[in-house]
Amino acid sequence: MALSQSEVLAGLAEIVNDETGIAADAVQLDKSFTDDLDIDSISMMTIVVNAEDKFGVKIPDEEVKNLVTVGDAVNFITNAQ
Amino acid sequence: MGATTPLGGDARSTWKALLAGESGISTINAEWVAKYELPVTFAGQAKVNAAEVLTPQEIKRLDPSSQFALIAAREAWADAGSPDVVPERLAVEYATGIGGVWTLLDAYDALKEKGPRRVLPMTIPMLMPNGPAAAIGMDIAARGGVRTAVSACASSTEAVANAIARLRSGEIDVVVAGGCEAGIHPLPIAAFAAMHALSKRNDNPAGASRPYDLNRDGFVMGEGAGALVLETEDHAKKRGAKIYAELVGGAVTSDAHHITAPDPEGTGAARAVTAALQQANAKPEDVVHINAHATSTPVGDIAEYTALLRVFGDHLGNIAVSATKSATGHLLGGAGAIEAIFTVLALHERTAPPTINLENQDPAIPLDVVTSPRTLPEGPILAISTSFGFGGHNAVIAFRSYQG
Numbered sequence: 293m294a295l296s297q298s299e300v301l302a303g304l305a306e307i308v309n310d311e312t313g314i315a316a317d318a319v320q321l322d323k324s325f326t327d328d329l330d331i332d333s334i335s336m337m338t339i340v341v342n343a344e345d346k347f348g349v350k351i352p353d354e355e356v357k358n359l360v361t362v363g364d365a366v367n368f369i370t371n372a373q
Numbered sequence: 374m375g376a377t378t379p380l381g382g383d384a385r386s387t388w389k390a391l392l393a394g395e396s397g398i399s400t401i402n403a404e405w406v407a408k409y410e411l412p413v414t415f416a417g418q419a420k421v422n423a424a425e426v427l428t429p430q431e432i433k434r435l436d437p438s439s440q441f442a443l444i445a446a447r448e449a450w451a452d453a454g455s456p457d458v459v460p461e462r463l464a465v466e467y468a469t470g471i472g473g474v475w476t477l478l479d480a481y482d483a484l485k486e487k488g489p490r491r492v493l494p495m496t497i498p499m500l501m502p503n504g505p506a507a508a509i510g511m512d513i514a515a516r517g518g519v520r521t522a523v524s525a526c527a528s529s530t531e532a533v534a535n536a537i538a539r540l541r542s543g544e545i546d547v548v549v550a551g552g553c554e555a556g557i558h559p560l561p562i563a564a565f566a567a568m569h570a571l572s573k574r575n576d577n578p579a580g581a582s583r584p585y586d587l588n589r590d591g592f593v594m595g596e597g598a599g600a601l602v603l604e605t606e607d608h609a610k611k612r613g614a615k616i617y618a619e620l621v622g623g624a625v626t627s628d629a630h631h632i633t634a635p636d637p638e639g640t641g642a643a644r645a646v647t648a649a650l651q652q653a654n655a656k657p658e659d660v661v662h663i664n665a666h667a668t669s670t671p672v673g674d675i676a677e678y679t680a681l682l683r684v685f686g687d688h689l690g691n692i693a694v695s696a697t698k699s700a701t702g703h704l705l706g707g708a709g710a711i712e713a714i715f716t717v718l719a720l721h722e723r724t725a726p727p728t729i730n731l732e733n734q735d736p737a738i739p740l741d742v743v744t745s746p747r748t749l750p751e752g753p754i755l756a757i758s759t760s761f762g763f764g765g766h767n768a769v770i771a772f773r774s775y776q777g
Contacts, residue, residue, distance in 0.1 A: 313430040337494040 294373040300347065300366045307342045308362075311335050321363035329362075349373060374617065374714045375448025377441050378597040379701050382421025383448050387711070388718050390700070391726045392746050396579035397701050398593050405559045412566045415578035416557045417595030417702025434495055435508055436473030437555035441598035441707070442505035443512060446549055450513055453602035456547055456612060464517040464545045465510045466536040467600070468528035468552030470706030470762070472502035475558055505553050509600070517545040523706070525762030526668070527625075528552050529599065530709030533770045534623030536603050537652075546608040551710035553598030562594060568633065570670060582703075583730035584667035584674055584696035585738050592668040595702030599710030601717070618717045618772045621655070621755070624648035628765030635673055635761060639680025645767040646684045646757060653771045655755050657685045660692055660771075662725050662749055662756035664716045665740075667696035668703050677759065678738045693747055694740045695719070696728040709760040713770060716758040720774040723749045 295303070305319035312335055325331045331339070340351050343365070349372040351359075359365040374384045379397025381387035390397070397417045406414050423440035424432050432440060446467075450456075476499040483491045498504060503521040510519035518539070522531040529552025536550035565571045572591040574581035582593040609616055626648065628641040635642070650657060666677055682689055697715050704711060719725050725743045734742060749756075757771045 311430075311433065313428060334494045341490060 295347070295370070297366055297370050300369050301362070303346055304343060304362065304365060304369070307339050307346060311338050311342070319362055321361065321366060323362050324360055325362065343369060347373060374452055374599070374601050374717065375445040375450070376597065376599040376711050376714055377419055377421060377423070377444045378599070378704070378711055379417030379420055379595050382426070384452070384599075384714055388715070391697060391715065392724065394727050394729050394745070395700060396729060397595070398578045398581055400578055401557065409559045409563065411559060411562050413562055413571045413573055414575045415581065415593070416562070417593055417704070418557060419597045434499070436476040436499045436504055438469055438473055438553045439499070439505040439508045441555055441596065442467060442553040442600070443508050445551060445553065445598035445600040445710075446509040446512065449549060449551070449600040449602050454612070454614060456602070456604070456614065458547045460514045460516040462517050462544070462546040463513065463515040464539055464548040465506050465515045465519040466522065466532040466539065466548055466550040467506035467509055467519070468522040468532040468706050468710070469502050469505055470523070470525050470528050470554050471556050471561065473500035473504055474556055474561060476500040478558060478560060509549055513549065515549070524766035524768065525764055526666070526703065526705050526708055527760040527762035527766035527768040528706040528709065530713065530758060530760035530768035530770055531625050531766065533601065533603070533620070533709065533713050534625050534768055537620050537623040537770075540603060540605050547602065547604040549600055550603055551598065551600035551713070552706045553710070554705040554707040555596050556705060557594055557596050565594065572669065580730050582669045582699045583732070584665070584669045584699050584728060585734055585740065585742055586731050587733040587735045589669045589671060589674065591670055592698065593702040595704040596707070597704050597711065598707045599714050601710070601713055616775045617721045619775045620770065621773045622649035622652035622771035624652065624769050626767045628767065630765055632765070633763045635676035636765070637676055637679065639676055639683055641765065642677065642680035642759070642761060642767045643683040645769040646680070646759065649757060649769040649771040653755065653773065655771065658688050659755045660685070660757055661754045662716070662719055663692055663694045664712045664719070664756070664758040665694050665696050666759045666761050668698055673761070674735070675737055677761065678740060690739075690741055692741060693725040693743045693749065695726050695743045697726055699729045699731070709758065709768065712758045712760070716756050716772050719749065720754060720756055720772055725749055
């Protein structure tokens with residue numbers, strides 16, 4: 293069963309927190325991964341791979357550069373389920 | 374100074390346990406010991422888990438060797454009073470014997486089991502042998518050069534020797550030096566066991582590391598790290614630093630004899646001792662204490678004795694020799710660093726630490742081995758620490774008690 297947008301956000305926030313230590317409640321839809329959350333490309337790749345495992349989706353490498361905000365990622369994952 | 378070792382989570386508790394004659398060696402409680410039917414089931418495991426000291430993100434992004442390194446370096450830096458240094462005149466000389474072996478082999482497992490996309494992007498920076506030095510350099514903002522000596526079991530003594538050379542060059546004022554190792558993994562254990570280098574005393578781990586004992590049967594792997602903050606005397610005095618001892622010599626030679634066996638004549642090792650003493654403007658007769666390499670292998674301990682005899686002659690009998698690997702095990706790339714700390718503390722506290730497990734001293738090695746804490750003489754005194762590594766590496770450092 294597909295997860296709702298808020299469930300995906302919560303799951304993604306958990307992954308981000310686990311990888312970077314950023315508080316889960318700071319991971320909000322309008323936040324930019326690089327500009328607001330200061331996540332580097334290496335952490336981003338780890339987050340992507342962990343998200344693929346957690347949500348059972350494929351996030352192609354060429355798609356990752358389009359995931360600027362947390363909302364972009366949540367929408368991509370929600371639609372890809 | 375800072376350390377995390379099989380005897381304690383910091384330099385002070387390690388030293389205290391060493392003086393108390395404790396052993397840091399114990400049976401490894403990991404499923405892989407039985408899974409691979411390893412011939413050796415014990416090691417000197419770090420007393421304090423790195424995860425209790427570092428943040429979860431540091432644990433995630435650093436190989437265990439770098440985790441140990443960062444713990445030791447932070448303690449050393451704090452102990453030195455977090456010196457105010459021009460970053461361009463602050464360097465790191467930090468060694469490892471093997472590098473990020475856990476990271477490398479975990480990544481290979483991930484590749485085989487799950488494919489290339491599951492190989493973590495941090496794999497390379499975590500496995501590279503300069504990873505620990507780089508982690509320390511970033512932590513203290515060292516911009517005067519961050520280097521890694523890799524010379525097997527001589528690595529971190531070589532790093533300290535490199536540190537003194539850099540300080541003498543005038544290019545830098547302060548350097549964090551030392552080394553680390555985190556190799557208690559089934560592959561290195563299997564490999565060292567395959568070359569019959571390890572003690573197989575599985576029924577008595579605490580009694581397995583027995584340098585100079587007639588019944589020694591190999592070394593015991595250990596893990597952990599040590600770090601020392603070294604600086605020019607001027608710089609230390611100007612900032613009113615707490616000075617434990619003076620590093621007065623550091624020399625490196627090589628045997629070009631055999632990839633693993635020490636030169637039985639001990640000439641290369643002897644040259645390293647002599648060169649370190651020359652740098653110190655000292656005579657062999659000035660040395661009162663040696664923290665010996667003494668790994669507890671049948672050949673190695675004798676080869677070192679031969680080398681020491683070559684330099685010290687009759688005076689060797691007057692020197693208090695401590696073989697601290699009896700208690701810590703052999704930290705490989707971290708060994709020289711913690712032994713440098715022991716040498717410094719021996720001078721500072723005028724106490725040579727004990728060698729444990731010496732029950733029947735090998736008559737072929739008639740050294741004056743310290744078996745319970747022994748008071749060292751008053752006045753200016755000199756001590757050396759020796760390290761030798763596969764590859765024919767010889768590294769020796771000399772410290773003098775600091776008189777102010």
